[in-house]
Amino acid sequence: MSHPVTLTVNGKENEVSCGATTTLLTVLRDTLALTGSKRGCNQGVCGACTVLVDGTPVRACLTLAVNTEGQSITTIEGLPEGGELKPIQQAIIDSDAVQCGFCTSGMILTAHEFLQRNNNPSIDDIRTALSGNICRCSGYRKIVDAVALAASRGGA
C-alpha cells in the first residue's frame, strides 16, 4: 500500500508516494534523487545517512518517511545557503578532513547541528559528538580538527 505524503526537503515541498515501511533514506535517494545521503549499513549504526529533521540529526535509514510529513528535512544538498558553504563545510575543506568522502555528508550534518548547540567545544566534546558517525579512512583526527576550526571561526 502506498500513500501520498508531502515531505518538505531543503525548503521545497515534494509530494511522494511511499509505503508504510518506506524509509526516509529510500525516498530521499530513490524518489527525490538526493543521493548525498549515503547508505552504509542500513541499520542506523554508521551515520552516513544522517539528515536533519526539524534541526535534529536523525538516521534516515531508520526513519519512516511517513513520520516526517510536516517536518522540515535538511540534507547535505540543502545545507549551503545561497550557494555559500556553511562554516563546517569550509572547515572540512581547510582541514583536509575528507578521504573517500562516503561518511562526509553525515559527518558534516552531525557537526553542523552540534556546533549550533555548542560554540566553544573541547576536543573531547567534539569526539563525543562525532562518535555516532563512523569514518574508516581518516582516523578522525582531521575531522575533529575541522570541527574545532569551524568553532574557532564562530560558525556552524
Add this chain to the structure above:
Amino acid sequence: MDGLDFNGVGSSPHRLEIMEKVTGAAEYIADLSRPNMLHAAITQSTVAHAKILGYDLEDALSVPGVVCILTGEDFPDGRMGAFIKDEHAIAKDKIRYFGEPVAVVAAETEAIAREAAKRVIVKYEELPAILSPEEGLAEGAAIIHEELDDYIKVFPAISSGNMASYTELNEGDLEAGFAQADLIVEGTYDTAPQAHLAIEPCGALADIDKQGRVTLWSANQSVFRVQANVCESLKMPMGKLRCLTPRVGGGFGNKMEPHIQPLVVQMCQATKRPVKMILNREEDFECVRARHPFKVRCKTGVKKDGTIVAREVEVLLDCGAFGDDSPGVLGYSLLMCLGPYRIPNSKAHGKLVYTNKLRFGAFRGFGNPQVAFAGETQLDQIAEKLGMDPLDLRQKNLIQPGDPWFGGGKVASNGLQECVDKARAASDWDNRKSRTAPKGKRRGTGVALAAHISGLLGTGAIIRVFEDGSVALNTGAVDIGQGSDTVLSQMCAEALKIPLEKVSLASPDTDGSPYNWGTTASRVTYTTGRAVVGAAAEVEKQLKEHAAQMLECSEMDLELRPGGIVGVSGSDKEVSFHQISLRAHWAAGGPIVGHHTWVFNQPTVDPKRAVCSGIPFPQVGVFSFGCLIVDTLTDEASGKTEVVEAWSAVDVGRAINPSSVEGQIVGGFVQGMGFALTEEMVWDGAKLANPTLLDYKVPTALDTPYDIHSIIVEAAEPDGPFGAKGAGEIGLVPVPAAIANAIADAIGGHVHSLPMKPEKVLNKMLEIEDAT
C-alpha cells in the same frame, strides 16, 4: 617554483574533488543509474560445502516484476583468480562456503529482486565442511577443490589436497645460528579475521550497447583487474568489456579483486538491459573478502648482548574457499617476518589451506601486520629476559643502509634510523616510566618497528597537451579516497612547471587509460608517479623540439620556465606551451602526447643469498620504514585498553602531499587499533555470526585518541618520483604489536592473540596474579 604557489610537490593543496565531496554531489556506484535499468540481488548459499543437484526457480519467477534469474548453470565455465585460477563467477556444481552467491535475480525494483532471491531453492547434497586449516590438512579431509592440480597458476605453486600453496625462504644456516644463541625464545601467536569495512558497500552497474559491448562501473581499486576477472570468469574477449569507475567509498584491499562484477555483467548480457546491484552490509561482510586469520610460530635466538643470530617463523593461513590474493599474502608475510633487522640465519615457511569460509584476501598490510605482531612482541619478550630496553635491543639489530632485505632484495633508501630517533625523542621514550596512571588503570608504553614495500607490476601514464597549453593526465589509477588523483596531478604539474589547475585528470577507463595494475601494495605514488615523471619528460622533449624550431636555437639551450613556458637559457626569448601546441596541432609535428610505461623489475630474491620455493612475486618493491610508539591505559577491573597517545614516524621517501601522508598515517593507525583491540569476525559453525556494525566493532571518534602524532621522515628513494615511496600501509603494520607491547608493559605479560579484547587481557592479568 620561483616563489609562485603552484601546488607542486611537497605542498598540500586540497583534494581536486573536495567540493563535490563536501556538498554531497560526489557520485559513488550506488548513486548511478541508467534508463530502463534493472536491479539485481543475489541468493546466498545456506550450507558451507555441498554438491549442487539442481534449482527450483518456480516460486521466485512467480514474483511480479522479476525479469530473469541466473544460476551456475547459466554461467560459462571460466575461472578467475589473481594467483590460482580457481574461482567461477558464481557457485557452479559446488558450494564452497556459507553465503556464497548461488543465483542472481534481476527485477524492476531492488525490493522485488530481493524478495524473489529469497524464494530461489537450491537442491544440495551436503559434504563435510572444513572450517579450519588444521581440518583441511587432516588425513581424509573432504577436498574443497578436486581440480586443484589442473588449475592455472601464475607462479610456481606448491599445492596438493586442500593446501593451496606452500612457500619457504632460507638464508644462512638456521641450526648453526641457533647453536650460537645464548637465549632462544619460542612462542605461538594468532590473529583474528578482520573485515575491511569500507563504509561504502560493494556494487556494480553494467550496460550493453547495440553491438553487444558491455560498459561496467563498479566500486573497485583497479578497472583493469575488474576487466581481467570478469573476462576470465565469463570467457569474454577483453575488447568486449569497458570498465570505468565512479568515486570509490574506501577500499582497503576488498575492492581490488572481483566481488559481484561478473554477476552483473552476465545478467546484463542475458537481459540486454542495464543492471545494477548494490550489496547490503551483511552481504558485503559475508561474501566479499576479509583479512586472513594467522597462526604464527616464531622462534628467535639471541646472544647475551642482544645480537639476534637466528629466527624461524612458521605460519598457517586460512585461505577461505578461493585463492584470491592469498598466495601473495602468504609469500609476503614470510618475506617480511624478520622485520627490519639483520638476522643472518633464518627460515620462514608456511602453508595456505583452503577452508569452507569466504575468501580471505588483500587487506592493508597484506599479511605483514600479523607476522609483525608475532615478531615484535617476541622481541619485547627477549628484551625482558635479557634485561634490556626494548628499543635498545631493536637498535642493536637494525637493518643498516646498504643491507639487503631477507632473501637478498635490494634496499635502496632506508630512513629507519631517523624514524627510531624521532619517535624515541617525540614520545620521551627514555622517561616513559615516570608517566603515571589514574587509580584503577595501568599505564603502558610499547614500541614496534616495521617495514613495507611499495611496488609491483605494470603501470603507465599518458600526458597530452591541449591546444590552450594545459595538459590532460591519464594514468588509469583509481583514487579510492587516499588522494592519488591530487598527488599524481601535483607530480605532473611539478615536472612540467605548470600550476596544478593546468592539469586535468582523466578518470580511469580501460578503453583509454594506460594499464595500471591497481591501487594496492602502497604503489600508486611510487609506480604510477614514476610513469607520470617519465611521460612528462617525453612531453618536455617534444615541447623543446618544437621550441627549438620556433626560436631557431638548439634544444640543448632550452629550459622549462614556470607557468607553461619554454625559454632559451640566459635569454628572454621564450614561447608558451599554448603557442607550441597550436603549432603542433595545426602546422607541424602533430599534437603532443607523451607516455611512459614500465613494470617493477627489481628481483625479490638473490639466489646467491637465499634458497626459496613457492615465491608468488619474483619482483616485489622498494622499502618504506616506520617506528611506532604508543601509550595505553588498561583498566584493572575490566581489562579494557585504551590508547592514550601515539607517535608514528614513517619514512615515505618524499611526502608529495604532506597532509595526505598524515591522513594515511593516522587512518592506518586507527584501522590497526581496531584490529588490535576490538575487531573480530566470529563464526557460529559455518555461518558468520556478526555480519553487522552492531556486532562488529570498528573504532569511533570516542574510541580513538586525538593525539596521534604523524612524524614524516624523508629518505629519498633514488629512482622514486621526486624521491617518493609508498605511505598507504606502513602506518598500520606495527600497530597491533606496539599496542601488545604497551599492554604487556602495563600488566607484566603478553597476550598472544588478537584482538586483545578485555577478557583476554583480564585473563592474562589473573594468570600473572595467580603465578605470583
